[in-house]
Amino acid sequence: MASPHDPRAAALDSFIARHPGILAGGGPAAVFRALPGAYLDALPPRPVHYYQTDKPGADALARLGLEVRTDEPASPASLCLVFATKHKEEVLHHYARAAALLDEGGSLIVSAANDLGAPSLERRCAELMGGVETYSKHKCRVFLARKDPAKLDRGLLETWLQGGDWHGIADTGLMSRPGLFSWKALDLGSRLLARHLPDDLAGRGADLGAGYGYLSREILARPRQIAELHLFESEHKALDAARRNLEGHPAAQFHWADVTLGLPVSRLDFVVTNPPFHTGRAALSALGRAFVRAGLAALKPGGRLFLVANRHLPYEPEIEALGARAATLAEAEGFKVILALKH
Ligand SMILES: C[S@@+](CC[C@H](N)C(=O)[O-])C[C@H]1O[C@@H](n2cnc3c(N)ncnc32)[C@H](O)[C@@H]1O
Structure with a gap:
């Protein structure tokens, strides 16, 4: 469960403050394990799939007037945000799902808490996407990767996609x-x-x-x-x-x-x-x-x-x-x- 001032959202907010316009663009977006935060204001008016399966987390977003979904994003997107949870296999699965959905050149932005394994999650993201740019704040890491099909590790993508299965x-x-x-x-x-x-x-x-x-x-x-x-x-x-x-x-x-x-x-x-x-x-x-x-x-x-x-x-x-x-x-x-x- 996320607290009202989740450090992962705070870190993403300050990353965005440094890179104004990074979330702009009219293409569809998906937010995995979405959390409340100032970043939400940078997203509209593009169509956004807010994915959150934790009830208190989903309720917090619904109170902000957002339509929250419990079905995993499955449509093409030009931007994917992933809030890393304590469940490593789930995070890798979300990376893979995001990488599969992203258009060429689309951005994957991840916010992970250091005490939830941010350094290792950053390395894994870089392996999948062929590299990341990293920013640290609020005991979290925010990392950004652009989808380049030539650099994508398709073996990892398939393994991690299946890793989220039953x-x-x-x-x-x-x-x-x-x-x-x-x-x-x-x-x-x-x-x-x-x-x-x-x-x-x-x-x-x-x-x-x-x-x-x-x-x-x-x-x-x-x-x-x-x-x-x-x-x-x-x-x-x-x-x-x-x-x-x-x-x-x-x-x-x-x-x-x-x-x-x-x-x-x-x-x-x-x-x-x-x-x-x-x-x-x-x-x-x-x-x-x-x-x-x-x-x-x-x-x-x-x-x-x-x-x-x-x-x-x-x-x-x-x-x-x-x-x-x-x-x-x-x-x-x-x-x-x-x-x-x-x-
Ligand atoms: C220790 S686990 C036990 C799970 C299950 N009963 C078992 O024996 O395997 C506690 C469960 O409570 C759920 N949980 C955590 N916070 C909750 C809340 N506020 N309301 C309802 N369920 C919650 C967790 O998702 C988790 O599945």
């Missing part, structure tokens, strides 16, 4: 894609939680931050009386994967939503979650605590919330402060499974 997770039958949490292998914490879910789950439930649907599939696969299972997930690509992975399960309902804003369901019998957390000091478990609040608020009295978390994250005080009782069901491999019982 990917089976070994021995699970689950499908995933780059850009999703734990996309290559099941998360250890989620597996621990699945092992400690009781056999008597029944009625109406929710999976908060459902990802590609692993926990939900575990719940729906066992012989239980599940009437409704609501999957809430902010990453549209993950929800697409979950839809695919839970095909044929009529109890599953899919919500592209920011859980921290609260849930549109109530009086649930159970909630399961492996909430997102930031490893950075400041944010610590704030996002996860918001998940706990949303989950407990949606339960009926006597309802149960099952949560897995890194052992050091302090969710129990939040649970108790909200008037529920917290109990540890299991601890292993650096994780703990907590049951919160709503009074």
